[in-house]
Amino acid sequence: MSDSLQRRNFIKAASASLLLSSFGTYGFEFFKDERPKKVGLIGTGWYGTSDVLRLIQVANVEVNALCDVDSIFLENTAKLVAQRQKNGQKPKLFTDYRKMLNAMDFDIVLIGTPDHWHALMCIAALKAGAHVYVQKPISVDVMEGEAMVAAARKYNKVVQVGTQRKSTPHLISVKEEIIDAGLLGTIGHVDMCCYYHMRANDNPPLQEVPDRLDYEMWTGPAPMRPYDGLPHRRWWRTFREYGNGITGDMCVHMLDTVRWMLQLGWPNRISSKGGIYVQKNGKSNISDTQTAVFEYDNFNCNWQHRTWGNAADPEYPWAFKIYGEKGVLKADVMKAEFIPANGDAPKKFEVLYERDTYPEDLNEKDIELHAAPATRRHMLNFLNAIQNNTRPIADIEEGHISSASCILANLSMDLNRPLVYDPKSKRILNDPEATQLLQRSYRGPWKHPYPDTI
Template identity: 70%
Template sequence: MKNIYVNRRHFLKSASASLALSTLGPGGLDVIFQEKPYRVGLIGTGWYGKSDLFRLMQVAPVEVISLCDVDKNMLTEAAQLVSQRQKSGKSPRLYNDYRKMLAESELDIVLIGSPDHWHALQTIDALKAGTHVYVQKPISVDVMEGEAMLAAARKYNRVVQVGTQRKSTPHLIEAKKNIVDKSMLGKISHVEMCCYYHMRANGNPPVQPVPDFLDYEMWTGPAPLRPYDGLPHRRWWRTFMEYGNGIMGDMCIHMLDTVRWMIDLGWPKKISSTGGIYVQKEGKSNIADTQSAVFEYDDLNCVWTHRSWGTPADPEYPWAFKIYGEKGTLKASVMKYEFVPQGGGTPIQKDVIYEREKYPEDLKEKDIELHAAPATRLHMLDFLSAIKNGGRPVADIEEGHISTASCILANLSMQTQRPLVYDHQKRQIVNDREANGLLQRSYREPWIHPDPKNV
């Protein structure tokens, strides 16, 4: 029981412990810590895959059984780091093909940190193998993938937590509880969301031989096979629509998902979007550098804007959302929130919580987002609580699907140049045959697109 005690004591010292206890409900930490460690596998050992895994290892007893990646160098490095952090000191089994990993390893939990175009197949296969899944956002690259993932989660009765950890960000939980839920905003009738980060990779690297340590065929999987022009890891793959949904699918999903959680919104009634490549035309990138979208609800529009060039509209909130109510405005980002009451009164502000002193190992971790680490730890605890109790996590696959699909539909609206209305019960866009044909992307052989009616 020693490991359990250490984890429990260590977590209770953290600044976000009280939030976790209130979120987890009756039983508190007893629903998390258990004598038998969870057996864990990770698919995709890059930057955020490792980050998610390390946060899980910090808050609960786990044994990392297996790692999978198509990049041998990345896989070897991850294995070394994991063996150093594991209390057992054991090195995990290493795999190139996630299907073999799922077949050979009896796992309780699978974390998926692969690029977006792999999320659907890997999640569904992991669910079929009997595991619970933590999958990074966005959950899918097309709407029908998301429908199939949701159907699979329900069919196999497993917990799927999506990596939209803003819902577990301590200062945002506080903003929802103390500002929104107490009706300090009054009637809410407008929301603005934005991202002005210069995050769009836009180079012109030459086509080159695929290095021996990378299985580029397996990396590409069901996506179109682009000529190899350098390691796709981190920012490069995200600059191509072949593998994702641009800045809309990467950054808007976080803010839209958070806003929906904050003010209890479901599917938008109508979605429209315009944009394109207006400025950064010189490189290979084919994602929009400029885009706006409107997600329409009853008496409420949620408006998104991104630019990967120029200056932010509000330098203090370059990636953020602003909720406008008749009694005041709530501005919020990953770094802080600020409530400004209408007509005077005292503003309320709260900054992000760091846990450097409680988790000093964070300071030595390469490329860690220190501001996001407490949120991811809470997100993992919520995930484990749902596994233990048989309930739904705060970022359940259905919520992740709504947020992801809404962003995908915004891209389809931009592509078709008209508003779209999605009927999620019928899984089709209303009165638009052309747009319906875009709900499912073509898969490269031999991969087969999942069918939500038969997962």
């Protein structure tokens, strides 16, 4: 073993010890299983690939199979995985997730596809006997999420949702040192926002589908749009056919983090206003401007996004702010600060990077270096829950509450009225029209999952 490799392994071992001593209560542990866990990945795009590489870094796993409808993405990720995993083997490649699940046995399946595929793939992997790590938001409609929760419970499997803010070191410190310590006093209001200019709004012409892509399978249960270019990365997110816009993509992270910090469940009522007010010239059909109010017993959590103009607070363009009688807490993925109302000096928190411990991160295309430590800890918490048969920190039910709340905000915007969702009856109270919209139609031959028929 080379000196540099020995040094790197020593650093990683030291980091593991520090991790356990600092964050042991969150189930962050390094595992030394005698038998490596067999892993499959469905969706080899940006975040699917990032997730599987983070898992390889912290656990004894063998990534045996990859699935994607884009042959170039599939081959590129296969090469990366072969370079990174210990056995050096290239995973088997599939273009249909059903064939992959039928052909092989997995301990863990990671799902990094666009949102409109999450429910069917998650439920199929659970039925096949695997534990699942699924990206957020977990679904494109509320009943999909209910079915995913039902499947996880029926098959007694761990499902971790990729809301890794709960595993972000500086936000864990914020929760412990500010929220749990009671420094805010009585909390009376929460603001959440995103002002990133991330809404794709082009007008590309219709094109022939390239040989690299199975567009029929990519579309799956979603409505079929005429093909106008590769839908990867930002383009698919700009259409309600495949997701829930900026609210479903970005609010879900902030709302989930606030709910975790303040121990909040389902909102009592959800209302939202918005639409396409400024960016009217492109094909995008998601809102460019939207506000939403998630009402709780003693305060409201307010969301606002604009994909144009300047951020209200340039220091916190995607963030949450919790207002208490004794001060305000501002936080985002990079930093946080508690500003006491009595004039004392603010208490500041900074993001943790692990460049020295994981130098391979520095050469990885499109990696979010600030998020990598959080994702590694999220994977470790996932593995800890599997090992101990417990619920992970981002359990599917919690992911469902956060995802469904954002979906309900969009429904409220569409219907122009507040909505009260009852998770027991799985209905919008006193609103049959809204209740019908809790599940959308699937394109044949795909069939929508139901929680009572899993």
